[in-house]
Amino acid sequence: MRGTLRPMSDGRLSMQQVLARFDQAIGLETSPRTSAGTGAAPEAPSAADRVPVPAVVAPARAPAASAAAAPVLRTAAAPAAAPIASTHVYPPESLRAPGDAADRARRLTEIDARHAASCPHCLAATGHTRLVFGEGAAHAELMFVGEAPGDAEDRAGRPFLGAAGEKLDEMIKAMGLSREQVYIASILKSRTPDNRTPMPEEVAVCGPFLMEQILAVQPKVIVTLGGPAAKWICGTDAGISRIRGTWQQWTPPAGADCPPIPVMPTYHPSYVLRTYTKQVRMEVWSDLRAVLAKLGRTPPVPGGTNG
Numbered sequence: 001m002r003g004t005l006r007p008m009s010d011g012r013l014s015m016q017q018v019l020a021r022f023d024q025a026i027g028l029e030t031s032p033r034t035s036a037g038t039g040a041a042p043e044a045p046s047a048a049d050r051v052p053v054p055a056v057v058a059p060a061r062a063p064a065a066s067a068a069a070a071p072v073l074r075t076a077a078a079p080a081a082a083p084i085a086s087t088h089v090y091p092p093e094s095l096r097a098p099g100d101a102a103d104r105a106r107r108l109t110e111i112d113a114r115h116a117a118s119c120p121h122c123l124a125a126t127g128h129t130r131l132v133f134g135e136g137a138a139h140a141e142l143m144f145v146g147e148a149p150g151d152a153e154d155r156a157g158r159p160f161l162g163a164a165g166e167k168l169d170e171m172i173k174a175m176g177l178s179r180e181q182v183y184i185a186s187i188l189k190s191r192t193p194d195n196r197t198p199m200p201e202e203v204a205v206c207g208p209f210l211m212e213q214i215l216a217v218q219p220k221v222i223v224t225l226g227g228p229a230a231k232w233i234c235g236t237d238a239g240i241s242r243i244r245g246t247w248q249q250w251t252p253p254a255g256a257d258c259p260p261i262p263v264m265p266t267y268h269p270s271y272v273l274r275t276y277t278k279q280v281r282m283e284v285w286s287d288l289r290a291v292l293a294k295l296g297r298t299p300p301v302p303g304g305t306n307g
């Protein structure tokens with residue numbers, strides 16, 4: 001297959017070769033599973049892209065007390081419903097500008113412990129095995145945000161494992177990066193029953209801990225994976241197919257010493273596995289290339305020395 005990627009004698013690539021390079025770069029060359037995969041059926045789709053989801057009204061950036069900065073949630077399914085105001089109180093330590101990598105790592109450790117001890121959703125949630133706080137480089141310039149842990153993540157206590165995790169790894173590798181260089185987290189830190197979409201009241205109490213993680217890492221770019229993450233992070237009701245590939249923005253809680261952060265919404269890796277069309281693969285790769293450009297990075301050349 002790789003032999004077909006050689007340019008034509010005049011150095012130009014045919015359209016088929018260009019598409020093949022996209023596939024190769026994003027690890028989608030021949031099948032929805034990696035070559036190391038089992039060939040089993042793809043992981044069940046994220047609830048994210050199946051059903052109406054909670055959306056968040058982004059908090060206004062105002063120099064108010066930290067508790068007042070909490071996002072207000074409403075459901076896309078019932079837009080007339082009363083908003084759910086989060087009562088999360090951001091500790092001053094979480095609002096200050098982060099220091100070096102060690103300082104960021106210390107902050108993440110503190111948030112992790114405080115979340116485990118006090119998150120009203122995760123303390124009440126039943127049926128989950130482990131909390132999945134998130135992982136990666138504390139000083140990452142790129143952060144991926146998903147929706148909630150699934151089965152594999154619940155068992156291991158780590159984000160994005162299983163088939164969707166393999167696909168995310170391939171996407172990261174296609175960008176010339178490794179999992180260790182980025183930071184990965186989800187809105188909810190405990191698995192929902194039957195993998196259902198997070199409820200607004202769950203997001204209202206668990207979601208702010210993700211905000212604190214973002215404030216600690218302060219990445220240059222956030223990539224949201226799937227509809228619910230895009231809606232929550234970008235504060236929009238727009239569907240993922242409408243906003244993917246378009247630059248959005250994460251607005252920090254009021255009082256935070258953090259600029260707004262550019263957000264690139266793209267499809268959830270589960271959706272890519274489930275909807276294995278050339279168009280979806282190209283759209284994801286195009287989104288990731290836009291992120292690389294924003295970071296001032298050059299995409300690796302598939303099969304080349306940097307790819």
Ligand code: URA
Nearest residue numbers: 146147148149159160
């Ligand atoms: N999907 C998510 O959104 N998060 C995970 O950690 C795993 C799958």
